[in-house]
Amino acid sequence: MSIYREFCHEITDENGMLKKITLDYPEDFNFGYDVVDRVAGETPDKRAIVWCNAEGEEHIFTFSDIRRCSNRIANVFRAAGIGRGNRVMLILKRHYEYWFAAVALHKIGAVMIPVTHMLTVSDLEYRLKASGVRAIVCTAQSNVPGKVKEALAQAGLTARLWCVQGNAEGFENLTEAMQTAPEDLERISTKAADPMILYFTSGTTGYPKGVIHSYTYPLAHIVTARYWQQAEDNGLHFTVAETGWAKASWGKIYGQWLVGSAVMVYDFDSFDPKQLTQIINKYGVTSFCAPPTVYRYLVRKGIPDMPTLKHASTAGEMLAPEVFRKFTERTGLELCEGYGQTETTLLLANFRGMPAAEGSMGVPSPFYHIELRNRQGKPAGVNETGEVVIVPEEPGRQTGVFMAYLDNEKQYEYVWRGGVYHTGDAASMDENGRYWFRGRFDDIIKTGGYRVGPYEVENVLLEHPAVAECSVFGVPDPLRGQAIKAVIVPGQEYPPSRELEHEIKEFCNLRLAEYKWIRLIEFAQEMPKTISGKIRKNIMRKQACAR
Structure with a gap:
């Protein structure tokens, strides 16, 4: 069952080509109740997650499992006094508890803050101070509990602490706590316009900015999953990203579950692209998304047969045409590049139904009105470099675009100057309407x-x-x-x-x-x-x- 049709309306031209997508959702839309629990109620045995780790442990979680486990963790959080608007940091690598905790936080109206386990103590201290977290759930591995406690001490803060995949002094074991928590959870009142998730940008030009998205954010990822990654109902989609990055929201939960696809999760520490292809073949992955680094490695070291794989996509940085060509020659699959930001969902891509162009960002998403504008704010001409901007159809916020920068209204107003959202990225458009990345606008x-x-x-x-x-x-x-x-x-x-x-x-x-x-x-x-x-x-x- 693909539930996305409940919220997504597709407009096509006379030739049947997709031209525009609009969303329709209730004022109290909540991904936890309106997607996860809805699918669990109608098809309880439908796969949601296929999980394995480098040690050979395997689990398959159905939507019924996700509903039950998220309810239990929600009740653990509620018993600890965590509720609507409270901020909770998740440092969970690729552990399956991430999906339980994420859905639980959505259900109770708390704000989820995913961060990577690779952060240093000073990195954590900055994020803890900036966000004012109420609680932290982290892996017991990689000395994360030690770094968390040191960062809290340096920040002069306290928080409720849980860990998973082991035990740590001063931390409660969330996996054990959920075992005795009630499975039932009555719907808790939330609003679609409430803050749902807080990501910190990578900070290429200064301190990381806190990017806040509302409860409508998952719906905008229907385009990401269905039209770019080409995840399919009852398929198995594999995005490599760790859960601390925004790319996990793009490829490991929201859009994929909305279109009916299970997500493949491989929990590992040491990066081995060859192992990724073995996972693809062992579990029958149908669509795959990874950064160009993975494809570059595979092209250099040799790409094995992957008979179940139907589609491959990439994002995060631009892909060299040589890698595109060699991957396609070996597999018969075009590598479809996509582009977006932590502040947005997918903005441009090589979409389903069109031939992918090597090195191109593709064409604008049917969900957004994208333009290129020069430094004077005028539309850039064909093959002229301009800044990628989003022009909302109506004044105000655009679904899929972040709702605020954390404690920085001035910066938010700046990127929305002139009534459009400024990405800061430079591109040009050719005669065929395809976009080509030219760098950060300030890097020209x-x-x-x-x-x-x-x-x-x-x-x-x-x-x-x-x-x-x-x-x-x-x-x-x-x-x-x-x-x-x-x-x-x-x-x-x-x-x-x-x-x-x-x-x-x-x-x-x-x-x-x-x-x-x-x-x-x-x-x-x-x-x-x-x-x-x-x-x-x-x-x-x-x-x-x-x-």
Whole structure:
């Protein structure tokens, strides 16, 4: 059963092509009751989660299981005084308790704050102070309880503490507590406009911002799951992300359950892309979504047969065309890129029913009105770089776009200036209506009177076998205004040298227009990155300009 049709209305043209999607939902919409419990009541044995870990443990959870376990945890939380509007942090890796706790928090009207277990003590301290959490539920693994207690002490805060997958001093075991909690839970009053989830951005240009979404957020992910990832009713969708990242909301719960697909969860610590393909084949995964890093690794190391896989998608950073081509040649599956932000749901993608274009962000989601605008706020022309903006059909908030920045109304008003939402990302649109990523709007390089998006140069760099990782940005230049500089992490078999520098320059500049030529190359052992793995261009640019 696909429950999404209860809330989603599709508008097609005379040829049957999807043109627009609208949502209709009650004022008290709550994903826990109106999706999970509804599906559990009508098809109790329908699969919701197929879970396994690196140690060989396996579980299959039905929607009936999710309803029962979430009710029990909701009752544990309520007995501890947690209710509507209270903030609860989840640090649960890929443990199955995340899905129980998430749905429980939605049901009682509390605000869920998912964060990754990789955060340092200072990272946690900042988030605890900013959010004012009432409780924390964390894994007992990876010394997370120790970091949590130290962060609380440094912040001068207290919170109710639970852990799972083991025990820790000062923490109650939530798995044990739920076993004796009641299974019944009467519907608790919540509103669709209430805050439901708080994510912290990765902080590429400053301290992480708290992004708050309402209870309507899951519904906007119908497009994510159905039209981009192509998750299907009674299928099995596998998104690699850990639950501490917003990508988990994109691929591990909301849209997938709304369209009737179970989610595949592989709980691991050591990243091994080859193991991911074994999971796909063992459990019969039908749709798969992973960051470009995974596909790059598979292309380099060899891609096995994956007979059950029908669709593959990617997001998080742009994908090099070479990886797209080799993956498609080997599997027969096009890699469909998608684009969005923590503040939004899917904005642009290579959608079902259209051929995927290598390196393209795709076309605007039928759920949003997307435009490209130049620095003067005017529509950008064909093949002209502009900022990606969302233009709401009516004044006010747009479903799927965040409702507030945590304690930062000024920043919220700034990104909504002029009545549109400014993503800060630069792109261009070609004659066919496809969008092409050019970098952060502030990262656009202005050289010799031309504007160059760093990604188009990085794409060419990644074609060279010696380039394992790279970042391109502009540095001051007396002749050009800015010169194009590349920082490169070479592969292990390619030691840095003057000869390698000349070889890479020649390789790239033969493939680039002259105004896009790389003028400077610096080799590095690693890139400065955020906790989510995004390269911090602003730091490298400042370092380069200070030299």
